[in-house]
Amino acid sequence: MSNYLQQKFGLAGKVALVTGSSQGLGRSMALALAQAGADVIINGRDASKLGAVVAEVEKLGRRAVGIAADLGKREDVQRLIDQAIAWQGHLDILVNNAGLIKRTPAVDHSDADWDLVLGVNLDGVFTACRAAGKHMLARGSGKIINIASLLTFFGGITVPGYAASKGAVGQLTKALSNEWSSKGVNVNAISPGYMRTDNTAALQADAVRSKEILSRIPANRWGEPGDMDGAIVFLASAASDYLSGIVMPVDGGWCGR
Template identity: 55%
Template sequence: MTNLFDLTGKVAVVTGANTGIGQGIALALGAAGADLALVGHLQPDETIAKAQAMGRRTLFIEANLLSIEPVERVIATAVGQLGSVDILVNNAGIIRRDDAVTFSEADWDDVMNINLKTAFFLSQAAGRWMLDQGRGKIINIASMLSFQGGIRVPSYTASKSGVAGITKLLANEWASRGVNINAIAPGYIATDNTAQLRADADRSKAILDRIPANRWGEPSDLGGAAVFLASRASDYVNGHVLAVDGGWLAR
């Protein structure tokens, strides 16, 4: 049974792995045996050091994911230097907060570009490689706001609703060709993106009061779900959005 989760010999491309959820997922994939191509605008020194301590090959690919300009280069570099792209984790993302009545076009465009547009075109570029080899795993990072409306985050809600949609769309097109596309929807995780919420005592208490697990999630809580969706254990899982939320959606 353990072999179903073994990622030895696989190459995983993970965006936004410097801290938080991306780092947690990257290290979990590394612990399961995957070599790592880490993509972003800052070199993730801590993630690289920890992955290399596990004996994993690691590669940093510098890229500004607010634009799709580096997309083809990212996949080509991963293939050229590590030999393959077997797993893609579209984790990189940003959030901007303001009332809907005053929300700016710039904040709308930036969030939609990195959270949705780049995620789709990275999936497209990796998908071409995966379809040619007849196998692959794509994991998108959705959100509780793929299911709910949220407050003061219109572009984030729209982008994460879109992530759930393209996850299903790509699964419909590619599942029969050996490529699995699924998503993880994290609940309230202690990361930079939620620092503002955690600093607000009233808002933090309201959030915790609704979570059956009665705690904020940690980035490492996403690791098991990511390894499952990246491994042979999920070969018949397609187009699913897996909530890792401490029970938030059950409330």
């Protein structure tokens, strides 16, 4: 890598926390940040699943640690951020990736499912942003990247809680950017398209819906977790210092249709 690329895109000396990084998109983004030079905190609810990803990061020559936390519990989120900062004494990059989805027609969507989805996808994101933001503002620098969704822009079908939460994540990203970008903290979001992950397993298995979805993607394929790597490194690096408050689709062209 040339000196120019190292200065713009390199993450040496940076510490990143990726929530929900024991598998799927989170794991891929954590490994991408490590390959760019960052030390990485791996997070998930199940502590037994963190070690494998920690080992993958360490094989890349970077430091890593696993911290289990339930992003649906505010006290767990605060503890996670506190421990992430304490690990190396600073936190430079926060990727709010953890999220869940409940597929039920709106008239049958229970209060419990609504509260669970909003608790993780929105309350957890705000709590993490607030805690990490306080630390980053005191240091005068930081990158926060929220993982939104195509349903930040569209309503979806039978996922009212998920659509509401991801729409709110887009607005929260803009609201925090308005307050923090002048103080050295960039807040942006990525909206993944239809990716091959556990969250979309039901759609992939539905022959009719899967065909409908694929027919609208100009790239003519579902996304893979690795398709997020370039966007996450870019938004975490100095190359994006003048970007704040954006919601970037990584969707194979879906939003252009």
